[in-house]
Amino acid sequence: MQEIVNYLNGLIWSPALIYLCLGAGLFYSVLTRFVQVRHFGEMWRLLLSGTSSDKGISSFQALAVSLSGRVGTGNIAGVAAAIGFGGPGAVFWMWMVAFLGAATAYIESTLAQIYKEEDEGQYRGGPAYYFEKAMGQKWYAWIFAIATIIACGLFLPGVQSNNIGSAVETAFGAGSIINTSFFGEVSFAKLVSGVVVVLILGFIIFGGVRRIAKFTEIVVPFMALAYIIIACVIVGLNIDQLPSIIGLIVGDAFSPMAGFGAAIGWGVKRGVYSNEAGQGSGPHAAAAAEVQHPAQQGLVQSFSIYIDTLFVCSATAFMILITGAYNVHGATEGAFLVQNVASEIAANGPVFTQMAIESTLPGVGKPFIAFALFFFSFTTILAYYYIAETNVAYIKRTVNIPGMVFILKVAIMASTFYGAVKTADLAWGMGDIGVGLMAWLNIVGIVVIFFMAKPALRALRDYEDQQKKGVTEYTFDPEKLGIENADYWTKKAATEARAKAGQAEPAKARKPGVA
Numbered sequence: 001m002q003e004i005v006n007y008l009n010g011l012i013w014s015p016a017l018i019y020l021c022l023g024a025g026l027f028y029s030v031l032t033r034f035v036q037v038r039h040f041g042e043m044w045r046l047l048l049s050g051t052s053s054d055k056g057i058s059s060f061q062a063l064a065v066s067l068s069g070r071v072g073t074g075n076i077a078g079v080a081a082a083i084g085f086g087g088p089g090a091v092f093w094m095w096m097v098a099f100l101g102a103a104t105a106y107i108e109s110t111l112a113q114i115y116k117e118e119d120e121g122q123y124r125g126g127p128a129y130y131f132e133k134a135m136g137q138k139w140y141a142w143i144f145a146i147a148t149i150i151a152c153g154l155f156l157p158g159v160q161s162n163n164i165g166s167a168v169e170t171a172f173g174a175g176s177i178i179n180t181s182f183f184g185e186v187s188f189a190k191l192v193s194g195v196v197v198v199l200i201l202g203f204i205i206f207g208g209v210r211r212i213a214k215f216t217e218i219v220v221p222f223m224a225l226a227y228i229i230i231a232c233v234i235v236g237l238n239i240d241q242l243p244s245i246i247g248l249i250v251g252d253a254f255s256p257m258a259g260f261g262a263a264i265g266w267g268v269k270r271g272v273y274s275n276e277a278g279q280g281s282g283p284h285a286a287a288a289a290e291v292q293h294p295a296q297q298g299l300v301q302s303f304s305i306y307i308d309t310l311f312v313c314s315a316t317a318f319m320i321l322i323t324g325a326y327n328v329h330g331a332t333e334g335a336f337l338v339q340n341v342a343s344e345i346a347a348n349g350p351v352f353t354q355m356a357i358e359s360t361l362p363g364v365g366k367p368f369i370a371f372a373l374f375f376f377s378f379t380t381i382l383a384y385y386y387i388a389e390t391n392v393a394y395i396k397r398t399v400n401i402p403g404m405v406f407i408l409k410v411a412i413m414a415s416t417f418y419g420a421v422k423t424a425d426l427a428w429g430m431g432d433i434g435v436g437l438m439a440w441l442n443i444v445g446i447v448v449i450f451f452m453a454k455p456a457l458r459a460l461r462d463y464e465d466q467q468k469k470g471v472t473e474y475t476f477d478p479e480k481l482g483i484e485n486a487d488y489w490t491k492k493a494a495t496e497a498r499a500k501a502g503q504a505e506p507a508k509a510r511k512p513g514v515a
Contacts, residue, residue: 005429012436018268021278024443025100028107031450032460036102036302042467043303046296075308076373077163077350078270079316080326081428084347086266087328087337088245089252091317093267098309101277102302108446110298110456112283113291114478114486119393123488125287126387127280127442128394133485134449144280144441145391151434152281152384152391153412158419159431160377160384161197165190165420167350167373171366186421194420197378198413205385205409223375224312230368231315234360238322245321257328257337269432271313272439277305279435280442284387292474294489295463298456316353325355348428385412455483 029036082090108127115133116125128148131141168189175188235242256263272279282301289297320326328338329347336343345351350369358365385408392404419427449455458481466474477493478486 002426002429005426005433009429009432009436012433012440013265013269015265017436017440018265020443021097021268021272021439022100024278024447025097025102025104027447028103029100031457032103032106034103035106035299035460036099036305039299040303043299046300047303075312075376076316076353076369077166077348079313080320080350080352081348082266082270083317083320083326083328084352085329086263087252087257088248088317088321089250089254089256089263090267090270091249091314091321092253093264094271094309094313094317097268097271097277098305098313101271102305104278104443104446105282105305106298106302106460107450107456108278108280108283108442109286109301110294110459111446111449112287113289113294113297114455114459114483114489116287116488118488123288123290124390124393126284126390126394127445128391129287130283130449131445133487134453134455135445140441140445142395144438144445145394147437147441148280148391149388149395149408151438153388153408154415155430155434156384157381157412157416158422158427160380161194161416161420162422162427163350164197164370164374164377165193167354167366167370168193170351170354171370190421194417197374197381197420198417200378201381201385201416202409202413204382205412219375219379223372224307227372227376228311228315230357230361230364231319234319234357235315235322237360241322242318245318248321249317271309272435278443278446279439281383281387281438284390285383287390293459293463293466293476295456295459296474298459319356320352323356323359325359326352381412381416385409388412453483455481455486458483 079091079094082094086093111130111134112125112127115130116123117129118124126148128141128145131144132138135141169187172189175192178186178188178191253263253267282304286297286301289300291297324340326338327336327341327343327345327347329335330337334343341352341355345355350373354366354369356365357368388408389405392408396404450457455478459476462476462481463474475493475496476489478484478489479493
């Protein structure tokens with residue numbers, strides 16, 4: 001199985017996908033005149049001003065749901081793997097893919113808002129919806145939907161639960177080893193971790209998207225803040241080393257110890273895995289938000305890339321590099337370019353990060369990372385479920401097989417448990433396949449949409465025009481902008497126009513001098 005997974009990853013994560021991710025980000029950054037920089041202040045305002053409705057969640061809740069997918073194992077174990085296999089320079093390329101990817105996130109999330117639908121009392125949307133409506137290619141939308149259900153329902157949850165189990169095992173010990181006929185040898189710690197995660201997961205996903213949104217809007221900001229505070233304490237205690245560490249990251253990005261291909265490859269791969277810019281997962285939560293204008297949610301989701309990579313991932317990288325709690329693997333098996341810790345410690349896991357905190361704050365690192373990983377990874381699994389469920393809902397519009405959502409819930413719970421007790425390399429490999437498939441399909445799709453109609457750019461210009469006029473209530477009329485098949489917004493604009501005309505009519509009838 002491991003050999004098959006490695007072979008597929010070699011095909012999917014070829015240099016073509018690496019440069020496609022960076023190229024798409026640069027392409028949209030230039031076209032939007034670096035929207036991720038120009039509208040930074042507006043992102044903050046929108047983040048704090050949105051409200052929810054009976055059909056949609058607030059901008060902040062949508063941010064929390066998407067962040068729950070972005071902030072997870074990739075921020076702790078993924079950064080460690082990028083350093084371990086790509087060298088310190090990989091961190092620079094994680095920053096680069098985040099900065100450029102923020103523009104890609106704006107595009108895909110705005111598209112999700114433009115082409116969202118109302119489904120059973122809630123908003124639904126995402127790449128499958130905008131591929132069908134903007135591209136007019138339903139077959140392509142179906143391929144994305146099926147690939148996403150497989151990726152988010154089967155492949156990706158195992159990565160998150162695997163790292164929960166590994167962190168618990170490192171923090172509290174493996175306990176007794178249990179031999180099973182299906183899983184082989186499993187530590188008691190991993191077995192218990194898998195059972196606990198699955199039970200809590202089942203309780204929440206059977207409660208629907210609102211329960212997911214309410215859980216994540218509380219947990220994600222709290223854990224991200226706590227994690228960054230711990231990182232700031234460690235960096236503060238070693239502040240004299242920070243300039244040299246930044247110099248090491250930037251210098252190694254262009255003359256890397258692990259080779260240029262390794263640095264950029266691992267940096268982009270783990271960067272995309274962490275912040276998901278261009279992957280097509282963030283748009284699902286973006287479509288569920290209640291906003292006045294589609295560009296507003298695009299800006300909010302663009303800001304989420306900063307939180308994920310430039311804040312949380314950087315915090316992990318600085319802790320690991322400042323404390324020297326890492327190895328850098330060479331090209332051959334068992335060879336190390338840098339070896340600061342024991343050779344048996346896997347780079348594909350949270351141990352580097354645990355050791356980094358433990359070396360500065362003894363007794364804190366191992367349990368804190370286990371605790372943080374539980375919440376980060378668990379909320380990411382919730383996000384994966386929501387994404388997979390949205391694509392099941394898309395398929396049900398055409399083929400409604402009874403029990404599809406129930407089967408998905410059982411499948412993601414089984415995948416979560418399986419991942420918790422299996423090896424890290426297999427779990428990460430399957431996760432990379434899922435991320436790569438979605439990224440290929442989504443980035444190619446949004447580039448095609450741009451050359452067909454440019455809906456996200458038209459929405460941005462419309463929003464900026466209204467900003468210049470100083471409006472307090474934003475409106476969006478897709479027909480005036482030449483955007484077709486945006487049925488929800490077309491209907492909303494028509495309803496608002498009728499309401500406005502109805503209010504003006506009585507005033508028009510009462511002319512001076514008329515009884």
